[in-house]
Amino acid sequence: MRTVTIADVARHAGVAVSTVSYVLSGKRAISATTRQRVLDSVRVLGYHPNAGARALASKRANVIALVLPLRAGMNLPVLMQFATSVVATARQYDHDVLLMTADEGPDGIRRVAASAMVDGLLLMDVEVRDTRVPLLRDLAEPSVLIGFPADAEGLTCVDLDFNQAGALCAAHLAGRGHREIALLGAPEVVYERGTGFAERTRAGFLAEATGRGLHAVAVPCEETYDEVASAVKLLFDAHPGLTGLVVHNEAAVGHVLGALRALGRAVPEDVSVVAICPDDIAERARLTSVLIPAEELGREAVRLLMAKLDGLPAGSILLEPRLTIRESTR
Amino acid sequence: MRTVTIADVARHAGVAVSTVSYVLSGKRAISATTRQRVLDSVRVLGYHPNAGARALASKRANVIALVLPLRAGMNLPVLMQFATSVVATARQYDHDVLLMTADEGPDGIRRVAASAMVDGLLLMDVEVRDTRVPLLRDLAEPSVLIGFPADAEGLTCVDLDFNQAGALCAAHLAGRGHREIALLGAPEVVYERGTGFAERTRAGFLAEATGRGLHAVAVPCEETYDEVASAVKLLFDAHPGLTGLVVHNEAAVGHVLGALRALGRAVPEDVSVVAICPDDIAERARLTSVLIPAEELGREAVRLLMAKLDGLPAGSILLEPRLTIRESTR
DNA sequence: GTCAGGTGTCGAAGCGCTTCGAAATCATTT
DNA sequence: AAATGATTTCGAAGCGCTTCGACACCTGAC
The missing domain is CATH 3.40.50.2300 (Response regulator)
Known part of the structure; x- marks a missing residue:
């Protein structure tokens, strides 16, 4: 069962490879009839674009890195909600999430960024004097931090206000x-x-x-x-x-x-x-x-990162706090 | 700042591109002197192989998918230890981890597998009658489950004995x-x-x-x-x-x-x-x-998956339980 | 009837890497 | 000195995709 390539789809639909590509990406207008024919072939053949080839040709991996502090002492429910929200939101933007732990340190970040494995980075729980911050600052890949380091100049951060x-x-x-x-x-x-x-x-x-x-x-x-x-x-x-x-x-x-x-x-x-x-x-x-609005934090962080990936400027944002009234105040 | 490619390294070291590749992969013998020269160039230029290109040419992404049940009700510490252990162990085998949540369901699995984004899958908390199990069974990519589904025939599972x-x-x-x-x-x-x-x-x-x-x-x-x-x-x-x-x-x-x-x-x-x-x-x-030996579970699961990736047969394994004596028995 | 300007489609050139076969080099053997 | 076999290195052909420029065709204006 050889895997189906874009060439197979093109042959099946009777069009050029580039046409299939344009149908799929929408980057050029394709007539409705051709378009439909291609889409049908895609479905019939069960075509899924090869991620590596796509990344190579387009210089976009459609993957973001999520760097979590997977060490003891974290508030786990917050972490989980955050991670879940990041994965779900990333999927909405057609991206996947590469999971990294903080203990690979700056080298890990450099590695995944330089290998073009990810298009951007999301770092949770950045410390005040984090060794990774200077690195992030002059990395070509955009990044978003959860929390504010000592000097947030030139960085995009998200946090509760x-x-x-x-x-x-x-x-x-x-x-x-x-x-x-x-x-x-x-x-x-x-x-x-x-x-x-x-x-x-x-x-x-x-x-x-x-x-x-x-x-x-x-x-x-x-x-x-x-x-x-x-x-x-x-x-x-x-x-x-x-x-x-x-x-x-x-x-x-x-x-x-x-x-x-x-x-x-x-x-x-x-x-x-x-x-x-x-x-x-x-x-x-x-x-x-x-x-601590973990879910919203994740959502907003991804949103900002996607904006930066599109070349849009993205400043830091502060989330509005909300009070939940329970039994300890009267 | 153009990114450094293998061709740059080859030029800098005065050898052919393929020689650099062989030095890096170790798949063919290269003389010690050439080898050292290449390695030096790699370091001097700060070369990191492009993951997409590598995946495309070698048909190996060096990434595994970790499918986690990121829903409420899970025992979070166990989940965390497991995830941490998976990431760390995968890194030892020079692999990265793509994080997925179970709620993308079978389609998500089909997607990442078909797109050659990952070489294998690790699924935690598979249910007894899981809709993903039949899919895994006839997927080309190998997978390892944590826990045993109703019918574990033909699957590789890891669990406590x-x-x-x-x-x-x-x-x-x-x-x-x-x-x-x-x-x-x-x-x-x-x-x-x-x-x-x-x-x-x-x-x-x-x-x-x-x-x-x-x-x-x-x-x-x-x-x-x-x-x-x-x-x-x-x-x-x-x-x-x-x-x-x-x-x-x-x-x-x-x-x-x-x-x-x-x-x-x-x-x-x-x-x-x-x-x-x-x-x-x-x-x-x-x-x-x-x-529940979460850390060991993660380690063994990755180990088994890596074995399968190397084409080795890998049966299910049961981890030996260990008793911790505290204050509730005498 | 011709020409400018759209549309829609195609072909081909890479993207950066791996891998195969073959060439080049060197050390042995006859 | 030639032949043999190892050892080391090279060149080139892809891998599957995107994207650019160009071509073919159609429309409407003159």
Whole structure:
């Protein structure tokens, strides 16, 4: 059973090879009758274009690379939703997805790009000082990052709009009548590193709260139970009237609840808690939250990459946060 | 910055294109000096073979497809470990991985296979009556399945040896002096469907227990708390002397522990529990268990696929189960 | 009736690589 | 010194597709 080539289709339809190609790509006008005849032959013979030959001739592989941080410690549901969404969206644009793990590092990226195996790259979870970022910057192949590295200049990134997310949380608490609120953020070092998302959340939170005339503070928050508990205690000691808490630290969120319980403050009766974290965590603890929109992230990332592949300019985009109200705020 | 081709390398090294090719593929002997000269040129010019051209000429894409059931309800850690292991192992064999989701169905498989995009396929979580199985059977491209479909004839499958796993659990309990033990298995329907793994576990369990002169029973087990609780209650009513329990039902294992607590039977003081389930579940509940060896599964699956790609015959294989002793048995 | 300008189709030239057969080179043997 | 056989290298023919320029034909304008 030799595989069917475009020449077989051309012969069967009684046209030239190039005509078949044009029918299939639509890059030149072909009369309706010829067109139909070719399409029939394609179906009858069960023709599928050879990907390698097509890539060679057209310099387009119709494949994008998805570089995932397949290491422990990732939030798996988020990762999965993201990957699923990327594959599905890519298929809509008639592209396939090559899966790579981050541990091949820059070399892996260079390899697949230079071999023309993929037309573009999607990188998830880029670190602030990622060794791959400079590489991406002067790679011929376009790329899109999920999250923002320290210097996003010249790169296309997609992420949740953390500034707005912080503001949204503050606004939610304000709307419920809270007058004194606080943000428990990322660990100290994350701010020191100048990681964008942590700071932006804080800025958005403080600006919104202040704008609405609330009393608001923002403090960093470590991730062990003891540190979280003491941070929470200090916070309430300093601000006894505190009734609203925003937690932007997925590792600490469970501990915060434990600490509140230990302090005898009931949620949501005494204090309302809003989290900014993956949906599964919030769902499990029944927390009002702003979720990480993994599916939308994947969709938008692919959309941007496809635009770049078409030579269109593509700036970074921020996704609008949405609040899901559960049982931890009143 | 034109991309470097094999012709550039040949020119730079002062040899024929074919010589470069042979140096790189090792398919013909090349003298050490020429060889070194070519290799140097490759490095100096930063040459990476064009994947499409290579695939076209050699009829080998050096890519395998990984078809994952990216739907809700999967055990994510297992899936991740598996995917990671597949990618890493494939790289060792100089192959890349094309990620596909099961929801493209048979057409997706036909498409990537016919387009010569991939040389072989790896399918995870094949269902008992999977519409893709007949297709795989008469596909030119080799494939390996994780898990066994109803009729595995003519297919290459990899799975945990559930028969031995059942036996191992029985042996463990026997070794600890338990004389009367039971297996809580999959829901009734799973057995009715004739799903291999459930039955094999039961057979192995019963054979081993009987062989060692124990009193053993095996009952199906649904997955809601109420059904689990009543099944557990019935079991202990019928066999008051029961002190060992094997649970082969990852959805029910939590409920079983709850039901035992409700019955006032302490684990492991009154009854020892062994689970056959993914490691994260067992770990969380501190259960002695036989885990699903995701990483090994991925590695072996790739190994088998590579063997088939080399034209070697490859039968199905069963991985030997291993018991991790935790705090639920004594 | 002729010519400009469309349409629709064809032929051929690659794209960058692998692989086959043959040529060239060298070391042995007679 | 010639012949033999290994060893090493070369040249050229594809692999299946896209794409460019050109050709053939048809239309309508003059």
